[in-house]
Amino acid sequence: MSPRPYNMGRRRELVDETRARILAATRDLLVAKGMVAIDAxxxxxxxxxxxxxxxxxxxxxxxxxLCDELAEGGGMRRIAEAFGQPDARRSLHMFVEVIADFWAVDRECTRRLRGLAALDPDVGEVIAGRDARRRAAATAIATRLDAGPLFAPTLYTLTSFEVFDSMAADRPIREATTAIRALLDAALAIPPSPSTLNC
Known part of the structure; x- marks a missing residue:
């Protein structure tokens, strides 16, 4: 009997272990030193x-x-469930919850990544791509709510890491969820005035 299937399985396991070790090193150096240098x-x-x-x-x-690993740990796979809610308001609320859980998974790493985005073009490109996905999601939710032209950018802004991190301060980031949902509900209740739309 050929040992090949076992060897292939073991090789895959070693590759996975190596990959995990590299990602852990990336995260640790990013948090400790604020850098993403391949040699280090x-x-x-x-x-x-x-x-x-x-x-x-x-x-x-x-x-x-690294961002995919954070997303997996933060339960971003639940975003499809949020969009699948039959009630648009429930979809909005669940979207905020999913984003909060994602931001909560490793605040220090996320804080470093987003800070480094302004200095390192590669980090900036990755963060800009992730933010573009959240912006597209905010636009889709705003369209479903028929919320007016200012709601999508409001939703995008209020679900940013910086807003959650600032509002939570030294408390669990999920504690900001209720306040952010309340702000969004209030924004939905106030129709924009013509003067606001023209500025």
């Missing part, structure tokens, strides 16, 4: 620079994988 990450993960590139292709690929 390779040293921390005890792999070669070539292994990092083999696993992730590019620095942007590594950053995307």
């Amino acid at each position: 990450i390779a040293r921390q993960a005890d792999v070669s620079r070539a292994t990092v590139y083999y696993q992730f292709g590019t620095k942007i690929g590594l950053l995307e994988a």
